[in-house]
Each structure stands twice: as structure tokens, then as C-alpha cells.
Amino acid sequence: MDGALSLSHSKWVCKYHVVWIPKYRKKKLFEGLRKQLGDVFHALAQQKECRILEGHLLTDHVHILISIPPKMAVSS
Template identity: 70%
Template sequence: MKNYKSLRHSKWDCKYHVVWIPKYRKKRTYGELRRYLGEILHDLARQTECVIEEGHLMPDHVHILISIPPKYAVSKVVGFIKGKSAIMIACRFFGRQRNFTGEKFWARGYFATTVGLDEQIVRNYICHQETSSTYLNSDT
């Protein structure tokens, strides 16, 4: 039996596979930034009542499986996470002293798809994408 979450008047299980890239697809998520970025993304997701259930940071892109309550739009949650994380990265790694708006660490846009019944396939893909050449296709 699935473990559904509850809001006041609804039961839900909304999970999304979300991918985004750094500006100009530069290989910027490595070393200390990679360790710090995981904490940032989890904290920002919690602030929006979301849970990152699976995630993987590649040098040039981010993959997450995120559970988002139906009262929030996916675009708002992803925009919040990308925007706030860019500001935090700029403060910690690029020597910014103030909370500047318009920090450009992430490229505009993202990819998102609902997970549905293929949750285990998506989890395996996110976890093993560096070691496997499989594609996100349930037919293969």
C-alpha cells in the first residue's frame, strides 16, 4: 500500500523528476560546493514543505526526485530553490557580502516530469546515472 501524504482536505502523492543546469552548462558543481549544495537544496525544499527523496549532482547538471504538495506549483518551487541557492552560493563561494538579487549561477529553465508509477525506475536512474548508460525508458 502506498504511503500517501495528507493536507486538510486531500490525500496526495505528487513526485517530480526535475533537472536543471548551471549557467552555460559549465562544470561547476564539484568539490566543496558539491557537498554544500546538497545541504542547501534539502533545506530550501523543506522551507517550501517539499521533500527531496532522491538526488544526484553531476558536474554540469542536477537531478532530483522531489515530492511537492499539490497546493504549490512546480515552477514556483523550482524557481525558489534555484534562486535562493544561487544567492547562498554567491555569498559563500564567490565572496559576496550582501544579498544581491539577480545572481546568475543557474541557467534559465528546467526539465520536469511527473513520476507516477515509474518511481523506482526514476530513482535507479538518478542514483546510477554515472555508472550506467541506461536511459529513462521503461521498455528497455
Template identity: 55%
Template sequence: MFKPIVKRKEKNMAQKAHSLSHTKWLCKYHIVFTPKYRRKIIYNQYRSSLGEIFRRLCTYKGVEIIEGHLMPDHVHMLVSIPPRLSVSSFMGYLKGKSALMMFDKHANLKYKFGNRHFWAEGYYVSMVGLNEATIKKYIQE
């Protein structure tokens, strides 16, 4: 139905862990968030713009998008966030910057949302352990 934002090839468990100078880490999160008023706005040109914006912003912060889908009224992402970033600071950055970039790219959105508030307050987050395959399947469906 919808194409994924990014699809990553599988690795074995030893290769999945990331390294810093004194740290091995594997921090994966399932994140869901919605546009303001849960409007069904994520389609066509907005959808392609958001996918591109999310990929760029995640690359800037060193966050890996493992799986992601943009539904008409919400976003599902399975991401690997480095331990130097808290989930809340990353989400503030992702939602804030993506909203500004969307309003810059699509000026007509200001009539639907006003005041450059594209996303609703809050988000859902769940840490992903060994059930990563289950979460990926859920996001794909």
C-alpha cells in the first residue's frame, strides 16, 4: 500500500550493536506521532517531502531509520538512537525541524494549521528488544 521510508538489510546480532570509544550499544525505539488534530494530511507531495526531511534530519543526528511508514494520519518509525541523545530531545528536534521545513517547502499549509504547528503534542515510544521482527511486521502492515 505505502512504500517504506527506509528498509535496511538484516545483519546478525553481533553486527547490529554500534560502538563508541568505550561503549557498545543497541538502542532501538518504536515511535509513533501524529499531525495536529490528527488530520489526514500525509499523502502525495507532503508524504514524499516528509520522507526526505526525516531521512535528512536523522542523518544529521546520527540516528538510523530501520523501518518507517508514513500513514495518512500518523507516522511509524523504528529507529536506532545513539545513547548520547535522549529520546525526548531527538523527538523535539525531529518534530520541530520537520514542521519548520514543511512550512518552508509548502507555504499553503499555514492555512490548514496556522502558527507553524504541524505536529500534535506528544508521541508514543516503546523500546524494542528482541521482538524487532514483530515490530517491523506491524509497521509494514
């Protein structure tokens, strides 16, 4: 398997496409925070032992392709 990661007894490839949309799609919120959101998302992913493979910060929502270990739920 190309690009597979491994745990003690298994190999895995778990990639999820997550779309984060704030309530009411506040465009003003993203204007001021857009430059800092990328760093914040990467820091949060690193705390949870995940990797952000790709991400797009649009004017009112965020698309993230994230690699999550199978021992974790996507919602956490």
C-alpha cells in the first residue's frame, strides 16, 4: 500500500474531507482571521496526532483534507 501508515499490528490510510462552516456564514469573521486560521488548524491537528494534507480557506467556509488515525473518531 502506497502512503500507508502503520500501528503495531496494522497498516492504514484514513483520509477525510471536512467542511467547517461557521453559524450564519459570517464573512466579516473570516476577513480578519483568515491569515491565522491555517496556523490554528495545523496546531490543533498536531495536538490530536493528525495531519492536514490539504486545505482551502474560502470567504465563508473552510475545506480540509485531513489524515486521522483509526483509533480516533472524526468528530473528535
